[in-house]
Amino acid sequence: MTDKTLVNKSIGIYIHVPFCLSKCSYCDFYSNPLAHSKEYADSYADAVIKYLHAASAYLGDRTVDTVYFGGGTPTVLPSRSLVTVLDSVFQYFNVDAEAEITTECNPGTANLDYFKDLRSAGFNRLSMGAQSFNDNELRILGRIHTSDGFVRAYSDASLAGFDNISADLMYGIPEQTEQSFAFSVDRLVSLAPAHISSYALTLEVGTPLYKRTGELPFPDEDTTANMYSALVDTLAQNGYNRYEISNFAKKDRESRHNLRYWQCLDYLGVGPGAHSCIDGIRFSTVTSTEAFLSEKDFPTSLRNITETPLTDTVEHLTKTDAATEFLMLGLRLARGVSLDELQTRFDVSIDTLLDTPLDPYIGQGFMTLTDGVLAFTDKGFFVSNYILSDLLSF
Amino acid sequence: MQNNQSKSERQMHIRNFSIIAHIDHGKSTLADRLLEATETVEKREMSEQVLDNMELERERGITIKARAVRLSYTAPDGEHYSLNLIDTPGHVDFNYEVSRSLNACDGALLVVDATQGIEAQTLANAYLAVDAGLEIIPVVNKIDLPSADVDRCRNEIEEIIGIPAEGCPAVSAKTGLNIDSVFEAIVRDIPAPDGDENAPLKCLIFDSYYDSYLGVVVNIRVVDGKIKAGDRIRLMSTGKEFDVVEVGVLDPFGLKKTDELMAGDVGYLTASIKSVGDTRVGDTVTLADDPADKPLPGFKKVLPMVYAGIYPADGAKYGDLRDALEKLRLNDASLVFEPETSIALGFGFRCGFLGLLHMEIIEERIEREFNLDLITTAPSVIYEVEKTNGEKCRIDNPSDYPPTEEISTAYEPVVKASIITPSEYVGGLMDLCQDRRGTFIDMKYLDTDRVELHYTLPLGEIVYDFFDALKSRSKGYASFDYELDGYVPSKLVKLDFLLNGEQVDALSFIVHADKAYGRARKIAERLKESIPRQLFEIPIQAAIGSKIIARETVKAMRKDVLAKCYGGDVTRKKKLLEKQKEGKKKMRQLGSVKVSPEAFMAVLKFDDND
Known part of the structure; x- marks a missing residue:
């Protein structure tokens, strides 16, 4: 699956839609409240299409096997905007017939007709933010929908023909208890989505939630550990395989787009604030919708990218950097990292990347090394951060 | 008059x-x-x-x-x-x-x-x-x-x-x-000074400091005789001799050279002296070829009363710490130090101070003037021990404390303390002194609402923030003074702490047996609060000899996961892990347990309730 041909020849495309109806209290991703940026939203699809056209000059020979619309909230744009953008992907790129084509979608922004438009245009996967089935918790998070709203949107999407839906659930929300989280998990499982992502709420500096840290009761480390543990058990009992630390899928329903990130395969990110990694160069576009919309000449080569003012950061990854990231990201996957693949792709052996020997971690049951594949155990996943910062030399 | x-x-x-x-x-x-x-x-x-x-x-x-x-x-x-x-x-x-x-x-x-x-x-x-x-x-x-x-x-x-x-x-x-x-x-x-200008020279040293150009500058009061540049002088406590380079008076903004100083004058002398250790305060300066028959009374070599281990928070800065201490000693003859090695803290110095304030000043000056972060172990007074084999020893480092079975009698230093306080706080302060094992001597009413209390107190109890406790119990109104009053027999024990079964030498201290249990529990609790959870469970034990008298447990870390990590996050998440790694580097590895310097210090701080 990750042989050299695929590494070189395939690509995933991420399209960032930096608009939301309103911003959630915990979110620090780049997005604009739609009410103040109506005129941007209308011309946004055009700019993305121009960008894609320019990029096809240097990526035209690649096979696109995943397309992912994220945000922001892509579905705050009219369905025709998403559809014309996807059409242009088909037009400019060589898109695999089996490609996974996803859009994120927030309940309350799309109805049955909207979903039908997407489905018939070629979208075959949805990622929907449920976050919680407790309306008080949803309010604290600043979500615009209720739990009923999510169920309604979910059934509309199913009716429109989407059978590959992922839903997000959050734990560690202020006022959340182990019981209320278990309730949310049960409600979601009863809808039987193909895929579930579940994250611990991370407090990002500067967000409205961060500013309320003092006044809100956050669950402690033991409680969130219990929540995560219960989640893993419940989902396993219901046929979901934890293939990544926070991601669970029914058979063959893993997120192929996100797998690209975790396997360090190339991706192009389009839109303000979007990140790309192509041929060992990681770059990001400036976080300004205005700048993105007013750009006339989008880069037509990787060299152009490093020279245009539209580019914010550029990192040329050394083999060691890339290999370190390969370990850091690959170990998020249950199947782990093949040390042979590490050697083949980055021409380095694992010993040169590690600060401390693996043996104690394997000996104490945090990791396994079987047939040349290094992986975290269940116990290791819980504390993977701590172990990675021990192991990896940055 | x-x-x-x-x-x-x-x-x-x-x-x-x-x-x-x-x-x-x-x-x-x-x-x-x-x-x-x-x-x-x-x-x-x-x-x-x-x-x-x-x-x-x-x-x-x-x-x-x-x-x-x-x-x-x-x-x-x-x-x-x-x-x-x-x-x-x-x-x-x-x-x-x-x-x-x-x-x-x-x-x-x-x-x-x-x-x-x-x-x-x-x-x-x-x-x-x-x-x-x-x-x-x-x-x-x-x-x-x-x-x-x-x-x-x-x-x-x-x-x-x-x-x-x-x-x-x-x-x-x-x-x-x-x-x-x-x-x-x-x-x-105020009487004008007397003294015979024609008698043999006697000067009292009341201060000296090191100047990188002049060498040691000695501040003196000429009691008898006269002194000028070129004179060969002798320091009467050591017999060391030097040639005077310069004498003068002390102007507000520096030294003002004069031809000579005579009986009654206050001024300075320089004589290419390299170390303030040679010019001890209280010593008498006389002329080598016409010496006074006896020195001025009252000289004594001041001895440190409080000892503590000082370590660089970053072990690599050991050399810098040594340089800092050496520079400070140039101007401070009462600061003593010698290299010390702790299993827990690595290389550092055992330092002796005149008292707690002196210790704090040295610490602060090292941190400020030399930009070093320090870890300081609990201050200890000097105990005296009479061993069963008749040997006597002075203990300034808990690590040197002999095993209980080898001790015949242990002695601790006590002070005579005088406390002046508004009468409303007398009760609280008497409780405090009682609690610190004080012996009441007497109490005097200075006027209707102020009282002077006299106690004998163990010096070891005073070095644990007695002064702060006194201030907090009297809303800042009580004042305190003490003088050393010799050694008394005492029931002392050495308290050790073990993390994950390994003894941490830097945490050991000597304490009165009656206080050992309370302190042990308190510090074990504090260690539990300060040690971050790690991959395994960490038992904390307090022990006297082989007897465990308190225990706590730091539970194993339950969860440390970067929840999300997608394309846009890679750089940021990598930085997060890097930062975590940096944080770990600052920690001290005590056997298999990592402890941050801050945690270490938190454990060693005492408060009023200890």
Whole structure:
């Protein structure tokens, strides 16, 4: 699956839609409240299409096997905007017939007709933010929908023909208890989505939630550990395989787009604030919708990218950097990292990347090394951060 | 009033005096006004508190080292006087230095805050001055404040100290009000110095400091004889000899070279001396070829009372720490240190201090002036142990404490403490002293609402933030002073701490057996709070010998996961892991357990409830 041909020849495309109806209290991703940026939203699809056209000059020979619309909230744009953008992907790129084509979608922004438009245009996967089935918790998070709203949107999407839906659930929300989280998990499982992502709420500096840290009761480390543990058990009992630390899928329903990130395969990110990694160069576009919309000449080569003012950061990854990231990201996957693949792709052996020997971690049951594949155990996943910062030399 | 028959005309125009006061009663401000009034220092040149020129001294409002300055004063009758103001340290840790400085004087201004009245330090310093045979002039200060009560203050001075205070200067050092009356009192009431200019040389050393150009600059009071450049001098306590390079007087902004210094003068000498260790405060300087028959009385070599291990927070900075200590020792003969190795903390130094304040000052100066982060172990006093085999030893490091079965009798140092407090706090303070194993001596009412308490207290109990506890129990009103009062037999034990089964030497300390359980529990709890969860469970145990007397457990880390990590996050998440790694590097590896320096310090801090 990750042989050299695929590494070189395939690509995933991420399209960032930096608009939301309103911003959630915990979110620090780049997005604009739609009410103040109506005129941007209308011309946004055009700019993305121009960008894609320019990029096809240097990526035209690649096979696109995943397309992912994220945000922001892509579905705050009219369905025709998403559809014309996807059409242009088909037009400019060589898109695999089996490609996974996803859009994120927030309940309350799309109805049955909207979903039908997407489905018939070629979208075959949805990622929907449920976050919680407790309306008080949803309010604290600043979500615009209720739990009923999510169920309604979910059934509309199913009716429109989407059978590959992922839903997000959050734990560690202020006022959340182990019981209320278990309730949310049960409600979601009863809808039987193909895929579930579940994250611990991370407090990002500067967000409205961060500013309320003092006044809100956050669950402690033991409680969130219990929540995560219960989640893993419940989902396993219901046929979901934890293939990544926070991601669970029914058979063959893993997120192929996100797998690209975790396997360090190339991706192009389009839109303000979007990140790309192509041929060992990681770059990001400036976080300004205005700048993105007013750009006339989008880069037509990787060299152009490093020279245009539209580019914010550029990192040329050394083999060691890339290999370190390969370990850091690959170990998020249950199947782990093949040390042979590490050697083949980055021409380095694992010993040169590690600060401390693996043996104690394997000996104490945090990791396994079987047939040349290094992986975290269940116990290791819980504390993977701590172990990675021990192991990896940055 | 004065017997001036034996004094020369020159001596008649000299006055040597110091200013003594309780902390905050305005000593430095008064000194500033005197300098300003004599126009020795132009007002525009003045920064606040000329005498306290160490940054730390200014901040803390205390004088750490003795210092002297010559004021040129012209009396209303046109006579010119040289007034040598010898500033004394204002803390009990430096009592010996205070007594030597006072011996260089003939009189003292006793400054009393008109709003506070007499405090423990006022009393202690006044007694030192009386012991030194000084003429004491009370000065009531801060009379500009609305709550000033000059009459009550004068009454207290007369009743408590027993010196006449009627008509003594009442001033505001802050505004300069009545400053002239202070000068008049100095000239009128303080005796001019005596001493025979033709007798063999005797100079009292009251301070010395290292200057990178001049070598050691020795501040002296010439008692008898005269001294000039080129003289070969001898230090009477050691017999060491040097050739005088320069003598002079102490101007506010530096040294002013003169031809010679004679009996009665205060000034300095330099003699290419390399170490302040050779010029101990209190020693007598005489001439090598015409020595005095005996030295001035009262010299003693000051010995450290409190010891602690000082380690660099970053083990790689050991060399920097050594350099810092060596530089500080150039100017501080009472600082002693020698290399020490701790299994837990690596390479560092065992340092001896005059007291807790001295220790804090050294720590702060190292951190500030040399930009080093430190880990300091719990301060320990010097215990004495008589072993069953008859051997006697002094223990300044808990690691050297012999096993219980080898000890026949252990002794600990005790102090005589005097506490002055408003009467409403007496109960709380007596509880505190009781709690610190104090023995009540007596209690005196100074007036209707102020009390002086006397206790014998173990020094080891005082080094654990007794002063802070005293302040908090008296809302800051009580004042405290003590002097060492020898050694008494005591039931001592060494308390050890084990993390994950391994003893952490840097956490051990010696404690009275009755206190061991309480302290052990407290510190075990604190360790539990301060040690971050790690991949495995960490048992914490407190032990006396092989007997475990308290235990706690740091539970294993449950969860440390970067929840999300997608394309846009890679760089950011990598930075997060890097940061976590950096944090771990700062931690000390104690066997298999990682502990941050902050956690370590938190454990070693004591509070009122300990």
